[in-house]
Amino acid sequence: MASTITLSVQPRGKPIRKLPKELQIASDASGHELYNALAQQSGCSIHRLRVTKGSDGSLVSNTKTTTVHDTGLRDQSVVYVKDLGPQLGWRTVYIVEYFGPLVIPALFLYVLRPYVYFNFDKPLPQPSDVQALICALLTLHFIKRELETIFVHRFSLATMPARNIVKNSAHYWILAGVNIAYWVFRPDAAAATDNLNPALLYSGLALFVFGELANLNTHLVLRNLRKPGSTERGIPSGFGFGLVTCPNYLFEIVAWLGIYLVTGLSWSVLLFTIVGGAQMASWAAKKERRYRKEFGDKYKRKKFVMLPGIF
Structure with missing residues (x-):
């Protein structure tokens, strides 16, 4: 029969009002x-708490x-409890x-065009077919x-600190949103033509379609490695995993290189x-590193983690 132990509980950082001492x-x-x-x-959400051992942190x-015993905690062991603050779900x-x-x-490209490009000669030209394609x-x-x-x-992980959403969103809203849209959809941009170099256009479209579909396939493989409600994962295998550790990242870059070509080599996309x-x-x-530590000799180590022959 398992024994009952008493843990000494101490707050780390700001006090937690109702945190028990034992x-x-x-x-x-x-x-x-x-x-x-x-x-x-x-009285705190379970997702706001971070518990560490007093012996080694x-x-x-x-x-x-x-189990508690597996962690090395024993009777009268000290644990520190930190309130991580308001949390948001990763999905959100x-x-x-x-x-x-x-x-x-x-x-x-459409709604704000007259206001964003107000300093260009009027009337503004209509977006080109290439710009409409890039938008799509x-x-x-x-x-x-x-x-x-x-x-x-x-x-x-179920949640992350709510304050991080601004930092995380800025990367996409500014760098992938405003940055790309402003420069690629300008009336004088390389994409503001219906006669883009066919080699750039068709090779870019091919890379985009391949990258998106291969990326989706990788995500489906990774999903099936983890049972619903579990954090336990198996060793990934299948298309792309023989080349690099994370083929989802590889194919993500392939898709963006496709967009880069279709834009006429826009520096903002690059x-x-x-x-x-x-x-x-x-x-x-x-x-x-985590795969090597978690799976040991069962895992076939990769020389390249994202880009074959490069990194």
Whole structure:
């Protein structure tokens, strides 16, 4: 029979008004049950709490598969509890992030065109067919992102600090939304023509379609590695996974290179692709390290994490 232990509970950072000084819990209780008990007694949402061990500062995971005893906590062990502040669901954050670049291109190209480009000679020329096509590609890309967020993605963490939504959204709303829309839809932009170089146009469209479909396939593979309601994942395999750790990032870049070509090599699209690619490269490197640690010899190590032959 599992024993009941008493943990010494101390706040880290700002005080938590109803946080108990001690907590009695079964040694075979899960980490999730520990978080739930602290949430109930403190009156805080379970998602706002972060619990660490007093002995070494390591995180006590909010999981159903690891017991209190497994974490190394014993009778009279000290745990620190931090209030992370107001939280938002990751799904909500992604929906908000992608909404900006979903609607901004069409607004700039049609609704706001006379006001955004007020300093050009009047009357303003109508958007070219190429600009209308680019607007459609951007819209399709972010509609896909929204639908994947709602129906495909499963998140290992339920929430994130609410304050981060401004920072996270700025990347998409400004860099992918305003930045691209303003420069690509200008009356004097390279795309303001119906005679774009056919090599750029058709190769760009081919890369875009391939990248989007391959990216979607990768997301479906990753979704099926995790059971609903679980944070446990299997080893990914399938199209692209033999080349790099994160083929979803690879195919994301392929799709954006396609848009870059269709825009007539717009620097604004290239800037967004480079900045986004740098962030994805960091995530991919971390994921490769996590796979090696989590799966050990069962995992076939990758030489390249995102771009074959490059990184």
